[in-house]
Amino acid sequence: MTRQIEKTLFAAADKMRGKMDPGEYKYVALGLLFLRYVSAAFEAKRAEFLADDLADADDPEEYAAENVFWVPEIARWDHLAAHAKAADIGVQVDNAMREIERSNDTLKDALPKVYGRAELSRDIVSGLIELFTNDLTLDGSNHDFDLIGRVYEYFIGEFASNEGKRGGEFYTPKSIVSVLVEMLEPVSGRVYDPCCGTGGFFVQSEKFIRAHQGRVDDIAVYGQESNPTTYKLARVNLAMRRIFGNIAWNHEGTLVRDAFPDERFEFILANPPFNVSEWEGERLREDIRWKFGTPPVGNANFAWLSHIHHHLSANGIAGVVLANGSMSSMQSGEGDIRRAMVQQGAVDAMVALPTQLFFGTQIPACLWILARDKSNGHAAGHKLRDRRGEVLFIDARKMGALVPGSRKQKELSPDEIGKIADTYHAWRGEPTDLPYEDEPGFCASVGVADIEKHGFVLTPGRYVGAGAAEEDGEPFEEKFDRLLGELRGHFAEGRRLEAEIEKRLGALG
Numbered sequence: 001m002t003r004q005i006e007k008t009l010f011a012a013a014d015k016m017r018g019k020m021d022p023g024e025y026k027y028v029a030l031g032l033l034f035l036r037y038v039s040a041a042f043e044a045k046r047a048e049f050l051a052d053d054l055a056d057a058d059d060p061e062e063y064a065a066e067n068v069f070w071v072p073e074i075a076r077w078d079h080l081a082a083h084a085k086a087a088d089i090g091v092q093v094d095n096a097m098r099e100i101e102r103s104n105d106t107l108k109d110a111l112p113k114v115y116g117r118a119e120l121s122r123d124i125v126s127g128l129i130e131l132f133t134n135d136l137t138l139d140g141s142n143h144d145f146d147l148i149g150r151v152y153e154y155f156i157g158e159f160a161s162n163e164g165k166r167g168g169e170f171y172t173p174k175s176i177v178s179v180l181v182e183m184l185e186p187v188s189g190r191v192y193d194p195c196c197g198t199g200g201f202f203v204q205s206e207k208f209i210r211a212h213q214g215r216v217d218d219i220a221v222y223g224q225e226s227n228p229t230t231y232k233l234a235r236v237n238l239a240m241r242r243i244f245g246n247i248a249w250n251h252e253g254t255l256v257r258d259a260f261p262d263e264r265f266e267f268i269l270a271n272p273p274f275n276v277s278e279w280e281g282e283r284l285r286e287d288i289r290w291k292f293g294t295p296p297v298g299n300a301n302f303a304w305l306s307h308i309h310h311h312l313s314a315n316g317i318a319g320v321v322l323a324n325g326s327m328s329s330m331q332s333g334e335g336d337i338r339r340a341m342v343q344q345g346a347v348d349a350m351v352a353l354p355t356q357l358f359f360g361t362q363i364p365a366c367l368w369i370l371a372r373d374k375s376n377g378h379a380a381g382h383k384l385r386d387r388r389g390e391v392l393f394i395d396a397r398k399m400g401a402l403v404p405g406s407r408k409q410k411e412l413s414p415d416e417i418g419k420i421a422d423t424y425h426a427w428r429g430e431p432t433d434l435p436y437e438d439e440p441g442f443c444a445s446v447g448v449a450d451i452e453k454h455g456f457v458l459t460p461g462r463y464v465g466a467g468a469a470e471e472d473g474e475p476f477e478e479k480f481d482r483l484l485g486e487l488r489g490h491f492a493e494g495r496r497l498e499a500e501i502e503k504r505l506g507a508l509g
Contacts, residue, residue, distance in 0.1 A: 006154035016127045026159035031112040034236050036132045037148045038069045039077035072099040084129040090115035110235040149240050172271040175412035177204045180319035182421035185380050188218040189266030194254040196223030199234035201269040221245025226253040256280050268318035272304040292340035296332030312372040320368040327458040339456040345374050349392040352460045354400035356410040385429030392427045393460035394443045440465045
């Protein structure tokens with residue numbers, strides 16, 4: 001449930017943008033939120049150092065040793081707030097961003113410098129500074145940093161919603177991220193996202209670790225992103241959480257220019273762009289990553305799956321979000337690649353998701369859970385069972401409910417996320433409250449021989465069967481008569497429309 005402060009702050013901030021495109025405005029608002037964050041963290045640590053006779057409160061290296069960004073005086077929030085009404089406040093904010101980058105190598109070229117542009121109203125910059133000063137009251141505690149992080153995360157999601165389909169390109173809805181993180185349990189090791197967007201999988205992994213009393217230092221983060229502005233947003237988002245990872249950028253993208261060709265990872269979480277046709281497939285036809293067959297030139301879905309499986313460590317596991325068509329498509333050899341993946345034990349589980357989870361599109365999606373070695377592995381400190389020759393299918397299409405206040409957007413509840421994850425954990429042999437059992441209409445563990453009978457189509461609905469019908473209290477005879485009457489009505493309407501079409505076509509002739 002959304003906390004009221006995030007919602008109130010976003011409503012107030014969004015009201016200021018006027019006619020400004022949300023895609024541009026998000027960098028303006030999020031950049032100032034980051035300034036608010038680094039300044040609060042700096043001032044809290046500075047107060048500690050001033051009270052410590054052995055610390056030097058004016059030594060940037062002291063702050064770096066504590067994973068706190070050094071903030072030069074002209075970039076401190078109090079200084080900017082005092083000059084919020086100045087005619088050159090936009091230029092002052094740009095200078096503040098440059099000074100922070102100059103003082104902190106990990107932020108080099110990551111922060112927006114857009115505030116001094118003539119086309120950006122000074123009132124927007126002044127209004128946001130005043131909003132984040134007066135309505136985001138802080139006392140320097142760790143709670144402050146968690147609060148600003150939550151506000152930042154909420155803003156990213158709301159901007160993606162406002163941008164619709166275009167916004168969805170850089171943002172994976174939180175409930176989908178949560179499902180994958182809860183299923184994979186990335187508590188230690190190397191975590192990789194080959195198309196990391198704003199870094200949502202990394203942030204959620206950090207939350208998962210903290211919730212399970214783990215240490216964030218036990219994971220190492222790797223990511224790649226081709227969009228330069230989204231890449232910067234990811235770096236800032238991780239910095240807000242004090243996650244310092246290896247995030248790479250190049251304009252060619254991961255499939256064409258892999259930033260980590262020799263690396264292998266324990267966990268891979270990814271939401272690649274769906275059904276991309278222009279991905280240089282012809283140029284990459286002999287690539288070493290295509291273990292299961294060469295992906296079609298006209299669709300990158302199986303290139304992504306192959307790339308991700310290639311980068312798994314010996315006991316690595318991956319969760320990938322893809323369009324539903326990837327589960328059943330047969331064109332251009334995709335069915336052959338899918339068959340090879342199943343026969344070679346690459347597919348651990350498949351999850352069909354409900355519609356309307358993504359911003360601005362009704363395209364239904366699914367989760368592919370891939371494993372390097374299904375005979376082995378550990379999760380949350382427990383050895384997993386040998387799962388070779390089996391695939392778990394979960395049909396979650398009936399889950400989810402509309403987000404309050406929305407008629408288009410759905411989300412999964414914590415209980416639904418928990419049910420999906422717990423089913424997978426029980427199936428792969430983790431200690432759980434209840435042992436795994438097939439549940440008609442929801443989940444089934446299926447052998448490869450049965451999957452072969454279905455032509456290696458991996459749509460969960462083919463395997464889980466129908467769930468128990470809900471009793472609605474209507475007597476069978478009455479229901480039969482009612483449905484028969486409705487069917488006859490549909491037939492009559494169909495005949496009427498057919499006659500109308502023929503009449504109009506005749507008139508045209």
